[in-house]
Amino acid sequence: MTIRLYDTATREVRDFVPLHEGKAGLYVCGLTVQSEPHVGHVRSAVNFDVLQRWLRHRGYEVTFIRNITDIDDKILAKSAEQGRPWYNLAYAMKIELDKAYAALNVAPPTYEPAATGHVPEMIELIERLIERGHAYPAADGSGDVYFDVRSWPSYGELTHQGVDDMEPAADADPRGKSDPRDFALWKGRKESEPETASWPSPWGRGRPGWHIECSAMAGKYLGEAFDIHGGGVDLRFPHHENEQAQSRAAGGAFASYWMHNAWITTAGEKMSKSLGNTLSIPSVLQRVSGAELRFYMVAAHYRSHVEFSFEALDEAAAGYQRIVSFLDRAGVPTGATGSTGVLPDAFAAAMDDDLGTPAAVAVLYDTVREGNRQLAAGEDVTATASAVAAMLDVLGVHPADPAWAGAGSSGAEERLTAAVDTLVAGLLEERTQARADKDWARADAIRDRIKAAGIEVTDTAEGPTWSVGG
Numbered sequence: 001m002t003i004r005l006y007d008t009a010t011r012e013v014r015d016f017v018p019l020h021e022g023k024a025g026l027y028v029c030g031l032t033v034q035s036e037p038h039v040g041h042v043r044s045a046v047n048f049d050v051l052q053r054w055l056r057h058r059g060y061e062v063t064f065i066r067n068i069t070d071i072d073d074k075i076l077a078k079s080a081e082q083g084r085p086w087y088n089l090a091y092a093m094k095i096e097l098d099k100a101y102a103a104l105n106v107a108p109p110t111y112e113p114a115a116t117g118h119v120p121e122m123i124e125l126i127e128r129l130i131e132r133g134h135a136y137p138a139a140d141g142s143g144d145v146y147f148d149v150r151s152w153p154s155y156g157e158l159t160h161q162g163v164d165d166m167e168p169a170a171d172a173d174p175r176g177k178s179d180p181r182d183f184a185l186w187k188g189r190k191e192s193e194p195e196t197a198s199w200p201s202p203w204g205r206g207r208p209g210w211h212i213e214c215s216a217m218a219g220k221y222l223g224e225a226f227d228i229h230g231g232g233v234d235l236r237f238p239h240h241e242n243e244q245a246q247s248r249a250a251g252g253a254f255a256s257y258w259m260h261n262a263w264i265t266t267a268g269e270k271m272s273k274s275l276g277n278t279l280s281i282p283s284v285l286q287r288v289s290g291a292e293l294r295f296y297m298v299a300a301h302y303r304s305h306v307e308f309s310f311e312a313l314d315e316a317a318a319g320y321q322r323i324v325s326f327l328d329r330a331g332v333p334t335g336a337t338g339s340t341g342v343l344p345d346a347f348a349a350a351m352d353d354d355l356g357t358p359a360a361v362a363v364l365y366d367t368v369r370e371g372n373r374q375l376a377a378g379e380d381v382t383a384t385a386s387a388v389a390a391m392l393d394v395l396g397v398h399p400a401d402p403a404w405a406g407a408g409s410s411g412a413e414e415r416l417t418a419a420v421d422t423l424v425a426g427l428l429e430e431r432t433q434a435r436a437d438k439d440w441a442r443a444d445a446i447r448d449r450i451k452a453a454g455i456e457v458t459d460t461a462e463g464p465t466w467s468v469g470g
Contacts, residue, residue, distance in 0.1 A: 003058060005228070006303060006354045008236060008258040009158050013354050018227050019256065024060040025226035026052060027218040027255070029235055030112070032069040033093035034078050037100040039279045039293075039308060040264040044232050046294055047261040047302040047355075049106045049396060051230070054351050057394055065221045066109040068094060071116050072210055073171075076197060086197055087116075100281040103290040104297075105396045105403040113217045115208065119199045121216040122208045125250055126185045134249040135185055138176030143188020143204035146172070147211075147242065149181050152249045158258065159237045169238065171209060183242050184209035211242035215250075218243075224252030233260040233303075262305040279308065291404055292317035295397045299361045303354075319365070323388065324399045326368045329375055330385035332400075341390030342383070351394065364391045424455060428464045431457075 003016040018024050028048045031041055045066070052064045069075075070090040079086040101108075126145055129135035134151045138144040149155045149163055156162055168180030172187060188206040189198040198205040208216075218226065224247070231240065240258065247254040266279075284293060287310065296316035300306045344367060350359035371384040392398040427446055434443040450457055457464050 001058070001352070003055070003352050004354055005257055005259060008260050011160075014257070016227075016257070018060070019225060022059065022061060024055050024062045024228065025222040026055075026062060026064045026228045026230065027214070027222055027226060028064070028066045028109075028229075029214055029231035029239065030066045030068050031097060032072055032074060033090045033097060034072075034074045035093060036280050036282075037093075037097050038281065039284055041097075042100050042104055042106070042281060043264050043297055043306075044230075044261050045101055045106045046104055046297045046396075048230050048259075050298055050302075050357065050394075051228075051259070051355060052107070052109075053394055053396060054355065058352075062110070063222060064109040065218065066112055067214060067217050068097075068112060068114045069210065069213060070094065070114045071197060071207055076193060086194065102403070103281060103285060104294045105290065105401060107396075111221055113221065115213040115217070118213070118216050118220065119208060121220050122212050123186075123201050125212060125216050125219070125246070127202065128250045129185065129246060132249060132251070134246070136178065137203050138188075140173075140176040142173065142176050143186070143201075143206050144172055144176050144184055145186035145203055146177055146182040147185055147246050147249075148178060149183070149245070150179055152245050154248070155245045156241065158241045158244050161237070161241075183211060183238065185212045185246070211239055212246065214239070215243050215247045215254075218254075219247065219252060224254070226255060228257045228259055229255035230259040230261070233262050236260055259302075261302045264306045264308050266308050284313075288313060288317045289404075291397050291399060291401075292320050295320040295395070298357050298395050298397070301354075301356065301358050304358075320397065323364065323368050323392070326371050326375075327385060327388060327399065330371060330381045332385050332389055341386030341388075341393075343390050343394070344387055347391055347394075357395070360391070360395070364388065364395075367391070424450060428457070432464070 004013050005016050006013045016024075026048070028044070030045075031037065048064075048066075052062050055062050071086070075090055076086050079089040082089065126135060129147065130137075130145070133148075135145055135147050138146060156166070163181060166181050168174060169177075169183040172184040174180045185208070186201060186203055186206050187209060188204055189195075195205075198207055218229070229240065229243075236258075244254055281293075288296075293313070296313050297306075299316055344363050347360050347363040350356035350363060353359075367384060367388050371381050371388060374381045374384060389398060393401075396403075427450055431443050431446040431450075434440075434446065447457055
């Protein structure tokens, strides 16, 4: 019954011992809403959605905070390129992100704070760091404020680096820094930036640095000490290293565990807009359904890099459809979500072991195979089908989940429609030829065969058409 999680900070799998018994506080760095979300973006959301689902299944009361970064350099640059207000770009991309999350059945967090709504908390945190001697306003009059990395002896502990081995922080002009590795807590407004992208502060108008945003939001909603901080592996440095340093330097304990999901790569490179190898969620969902795409993601361990390919995606989709087919043949009610089913011990053990979804999915496949054997032998399959449904529930891919309702006829549904269309068209061609040969018995037999499948055929001047009967 003990959940064990890999902690990036200690580089080992540790028993999960929450700060407060029966409760779990989880903070995950959300996306910077600068562009349309792609498959690589949503992997983190899916992975940590599985985590919060499993914690809840194990009886924890979960407070899950996932932020939105809606102001930063990239948003300002991209909005300027597009000739639109930065806040309009951020808002539009947030809408697209919400659609992507919904399409993959990513449950909403307890709260989703936006950076722009928490500037006062960030200013308070910066003031505390200055008072404690860990931050300083730039002497060049820029209005910038920096964290003094050498004032914090533990800086680098998350990623196991020494300060002298680090590259200079590239988030602001180095001329105002005491050390090139010092990172920006506050950025003074530049004349080239819109007035709306700045807020009043003790150091002049400006905007927060990226790292201070998450420290302030995590602290506000989870407290100065909480259980788990998560995000993509690319955020370990500098973002998470800087978050931990500034939060602890301000007097808080911050996160007890650090979890990082790996990348989805294409041609061995991280999937990103800058590399031009992105796959947007709407485009991928033209090929597979949301449930199939999610199944593809959860079948890989969250710490394993995944080399994306449509062949692998199609294989996962086919595997998922075999599971759905079993449930259909087992007579699982359409509206049942399997929450009353008993999870196999091996599945639970895999999930307890650092969210071992590959082993959990293997148990799922084994259970389906046993269910198919039972069906073939005419045995009672109720318990097996319920177990399959329960496992799908935990992974967030139960076909009867209300989240998939209204998902549209994308992916699997489109493929099914195309396949049926091809098969019916072939039969109609045979029927047309039989009528041309005046073989009325064969023509009627073909029509009856089609009708038996629940398909109505209508003869028109342009030829026969078909539709699913009522």
